[in-house]
Amino acid sequence: MAASTPIPTIYLGAIVHSTSLTTLEICPNAAIGVDSSGMIAFIEKENVSTISDVQFLQNPQNQTTWSHARIITLHGHGFFFPGFIDTHNHAPQHPNTGLFGKTTLLDWLQTYTFPMEASFSDLARAKRIYQNFVGRTLSHGTTTCAYYATIHVPATNLLADICLQRGQRALVGRVCMDSELSPEDYRDASVSSSVADSVASIAYIRSIDEAGAIVRPIVTPRFAPSCTSECLRAMGAVAKRHQVFVQTHISENKSEVELVKTLFPLSRDYAHVYDSHGILGERTILAHAVHLTPQERATILARKAKISHCPASNTAITSGCCPVRSLLDEGHTIGLGTDVSGGFSPSILENVRQAIWVSRHLSLQTGKEADKLSTEEALYLATRGGAKVVGLEGKVGGFEVGMEWDAQMVKLGEVDEAEDRFESGPVDIFGWESWSEMVEKWVYSGDDRNTVAVWVRGRLVHRTGRFEGSGEV
Numbered sequence: 242m243a244a245s246t247p248i249p250t251i252y253l254g255a256i257v258h259s260t261s262l263t264t265l266e267i268c269p270n271a272a273i274g275v276d277s278s279g280m281i282a283f284i285e286k287e288n289v290s291t292i293s294d295v296q297f298l299q300n301p302q303n304q305t306t307w308s309h310a311r312i313i314t315l316h317g318h319g320f321f322f323p324g325f326i327d328t329h330n331h332a333p334q335h336p337n338t339g340l341f342g343k344t345t346l347l348d349w350l351q352t353y354t355f356p357m358e359a360s361f362s363d364l365a366r367a368k369r370i371y372q373n374f375v376g377r378t379l380s381h382g383t384t385t386c387a388y389y390a391t392i393h394v395p396a397t398n399l400l401a402d403i404c405l406q407r408g409q410r411a412l413v414g415r416v417c418m419d420s421e422l423s424p425e426d427y428r429d430a431s432v433s434s435s436v437a438d439s440v441a442s443i444a445y446i447r448s449i450d451e452a453g454a455i456v457r458p459i460v461t462p463r464f465a466p467s468c469t470s471e472c473l474r475a476m477g478a479v480a481k482r483h484q485v486f487v488q489t490h491i492s493e494n495k496s497e498v499e500l501v502k503t504l505f506p507l508s509r510d511y512a513h514v515y516d517s518h519g520i521l522g523e524r525t526i527l528a529h530a531v532h533l534t535p536q537e538r539a540t541i542l543a544r545k546a547k548i549s550h551c552p553a554s555n556t557a558i559t560s561g562c563c564p565v566r567s568l569l570d571e572g573h574t575i576g577l578g579t580d581v582s583g584g585f586s587p588s589i590l591e592n593v594r595q596a597i598w599v600s601r602h603l604s605l606q607t608g609k610e611a612d613k614l615s616t617e618e619a620l621y622l623a624t625r626g627g628a629k630v631v632g633l634e635g636k637v638g639g640f641e642v643g644m645e646w647d648a649q650m651v652k653l654g655e656v657d658e659a660e661d662r663f664e665s666g667p668v669d670i671f672g673w674e675s676w677s678e679m680v681e682k683w684v685y686s687g688d689d690r691n692t693v694a695v696w697v698r699g700r701l702v703h704r705t706g707r708f709e710g711s712g713e714v
């Protein structure tokens with residue numbers, strides 16, 4: 242079923258969003274008006290308990306325009322929060338989520354990942370998994386996702402179709418890999434076929450969403466060890482010629498860094514491999530960046546490339562602790578990625594928690610208190626930071642007039658005197674918590690049961706039984 246068409250809607254209730262890396266704005270009694278194009282037309286941050294309190298509607302002209310608006314009121318404990326932005330995710334690896342044993346990156350790829358991805362030559366299988374997964378990520382409040390697909394053009398295009406149909410903003414990339422690191426039955430046959438297939442997928446994705454309002458193509462050389470030098474250079478050229486983003490992995494694991502040294506002996510370092518092949522630029526998303534040298538960090542900063550921090554994955558496949566604080570202090574742009582299925586969860590909320598945990602483990606190692614990320618900072622990375630990484634800053638990631646309504650309704654459980662049931666999700670609210678405590682309780686113990694409705698560009702794209710508003714998904 243297609244997602245519902247937006248009609249002008251006024252949302253009443255608490256809003257919570259980042260206004261800077263360290264500041265979370267919490268407005269307990271707010272109203273946000275979203276027009277029929279899905280754009281935020283007005284925000285009132287104070288003193289709105291019911292629709293009759295909305296000052297914007299006191300103006301007769303506005304009253305006429307908004308007289309048929311739908312009103313969605315958030316009752317009980319909860320708040321509207323910007324949709325999450327997942328800056329790094331491998332959709333075809335979803336069936337492997339939670340499966341990694343004691344492997345690390347290079348043996349994990351051979352044991353779990355390549356066989357699963359190879360099976361996406363079967364389009365019916367791809368359809369079943371992609372439909373399930375896009376629904377799954379939406380249910381966790383992910384309104385924008387940078388997806389790696391597989392080498393297969395039909396299955397990659399299908400993933401884009403499903404994102405468009407379900408209404409999830411997505412960057413969808415056909416994976417390029419032509420080196421002998423990958424099994425013979427799962428690699429591009431040649432540089433020219435790699436280019437032709439990538440261009441075919443870019444053209445298809447552009448044909449279904451010319452303006453790129455919901456889905457956009459992204460050039461996706463898997464990582465340096467998967468690509469020959471010719472293929473990397475060709476992908477840099479394709480990205481430039483077609484004016485698209487590029488995504489790849491960098492410096493995730495120490496053995497991988499050593500492997501890159503042997504495969505590209507003429508390059509100074511891993512970042513230089515990408516830089517010298519035309520891959521690094523302001524539209525490049527680099528996943529991981531765990532073991533970069535100061536010189537590599539300077540190169541990435543100079544090229545204005547962006548970083549996707551994937552903390553759950555970095556712990557699961559024992560890659561390391563990304564030094565997020567130092568990267569932020571140097572001025573890098575960082576978002577969060579689930580990196581399913583290196584990462585064991587499709588939830589960005591889980592990765593907010595994991596980013597905080599990883600930063601604390603790093604702090605234990607370095608002895609530096611400053612290495613710890615705060616709740617506010619991790620939520621910023623999950624929203625505004627992610628928006629910058631995927632080139633959507635000013636459009637999504639926060640609540641401002643002129644931005645688009647990509648949002649989730651978060652509801653927390655209410656415990657009254659007689660209450661001993663827990664259908665309302667994992668977070669129990671007793672009524673004495675402050676607003677910032679409620680947000681903290683959500684961050685540390687909430688999950689998809691608390692995300693009761695999700696909108697992208699004003700379209701309702703996910704709802705649970707706890708959503709009391711109208712509208713079919």
Ligand SMILES: Nc1nc2[nH]cnc2c(=O)[nH]1
Pocket residue numbers: 331346350354463464490493554580583
């Ligand atoms: N985490 C992760 N790292 C990679 N490096 C190259 N491919 C992958 C992948 O699929 N996942």
Ligand SMILES: [Zn+2]
Pocket residue numbers: 329330331490528580583
């Ligand atoms: Zn990855």
